[in-house]
Amino acid sequence: MQEDKIIEVKNIKKICREKKILDIDNFVVLKNKFNFIVGGNGSGKTSLLNILSLVDQDYKGQLYYKGKKIDKTAENLELRRKFSVIWQDPYLYRGDVFYNIALPLKLRNYKSKIIENKVKEISEKIEIKKLLNQSAFTLSGGEKQKVSIARALITEPEILFVDEATTNLDEESIQFFNSHFADLVTDEMTVVMVSHDRRQIKLLADYITLLHKGKVKISREINEFKFQLFGEGIETPIAELV
Numbered sequence: 001m002q003e004d005k006i007i008e009v010k011n012i013k014k015i016c017r018e019k020k021i022l023d024i025d026n027f028v029v030l031k032n033k034f035n036f037i038v039g040g041n042g043s044g045k046t047s048l049l050n051i052l053s054l055v056d057q058d059y060k061g062q063l064y065y066k067g068k069k070i071d072k073t074a075e076n077l078e079l080r081r082k083f084s085v086i087w088q089d090p091y092l093y094r095g096d097v098f099y100n101i102a103l104p105l106k107l108r109n110y111k112s113k114i115i116e117n118k119v120k121e122i123s124e125k126i127e128i129k130k131l132l133n134q135s136a137f138t139l140s141g142g143e144k145q146k147v148s149i150a151r152a153l154i155t156e157p158e159i160l161f162v163d164e165a166t167t168n169l170d171e172e173s174i175q176f177f178n179s180h181f182a183d184l185v186t187d188e189m190t191v192v193m194v195s196h197d198r199r200q201i202k203l204l205a206d207y208i209t210l211l212h213k214g215k216v217k218i219s220r221e222i223n224e225f226k227f228q229l230f231g232e233g234i235e236t237p238i239a240e241l242v
């Protein structure tokens with residue numbers, strides 16, 4: 001399994017205001033899999049995701065991408081462009097929905113015709129085509145999250161990071177996400193997802209890492225987890241922490 005890892009972290013320590021919020025000896029992200037990071041509130045999930053996605057480069061320890069050590073002092077723009085992040089609270093820019101979805105391709109200097117076709121294609125898949133000319137600031141929470149998902153996917157990222165994307169959504173939007181998300185992700189993509197939603201984990205997860213107080217408690221494939229997570233033994237410590 002180890003040769004399938006796309007990201008590996010070693011001896012990561014993250015300290016904020018004298019409080020150690022991450023202390024991880026080893027953690028891997030498996031290539032072309034749905035990697036879930038689970039754990040209770042404050043266990044360090046978002047902090048770890050920020051490090052993996054290069055949003056946070058201020059930590060002790062080493063991060064490897066395809067076996068190559070990442071230089072924390074560098075901008076790493078080329079690598080960042082292979083990554084996309086979907087946040088819990090979607091951040092949209094002033095302008096219409098088309099502009100918001102197209103932006104990453106404009107920054108990569110794609111030709112307008114290609115941008116137009118790609119925006120059309122992704123907005124059809126995510127069912128937001130009728131919103132393309134609407135101002136992003138007038139959208140509902142669910143619509144905003146759909147736009148941010150479209151914007152994250154339009155670049156066909158090598159790794160897609162998702163931080164509790166459905167936490168603030170209503171039941172209908174959560175169901176849309178859960179039933180469509182796997183189809184939106186291509187076989188070439190690797191997904192790293194922070195989630196509290198057991199349905200999502202059951203539906204999507206290939207590999208799960210459980211964090212507890214900033215440390216990795218367990219890392220396993222979903223099949224080895226299933227009984228504790230979803231079976232009768234729901235009172236087990238693992239189930240309590242998800």
Ligand SMILES: Nc1ncnc2c1ncn2[C@@H]1O[C@H](COP(=O)(O)OP(=O)(O)OP(=O)(O)O)[C@@H](O)[C@H]1O
Pocket residue numbers: 016017019021039040041042043044045046047048
């Ligand atoms: N900049 C910071 N300064 C001080 N403490 C911080 C900072 N960022 C995070 N923390 C603390 O680090 C711990 C881990 O936070 P993090 O957001 O990574 O947890 P989480 O598992 O994502 O939590 P949740 O499920 O509630 O979103 C928390 O106790 C949090 O208060």
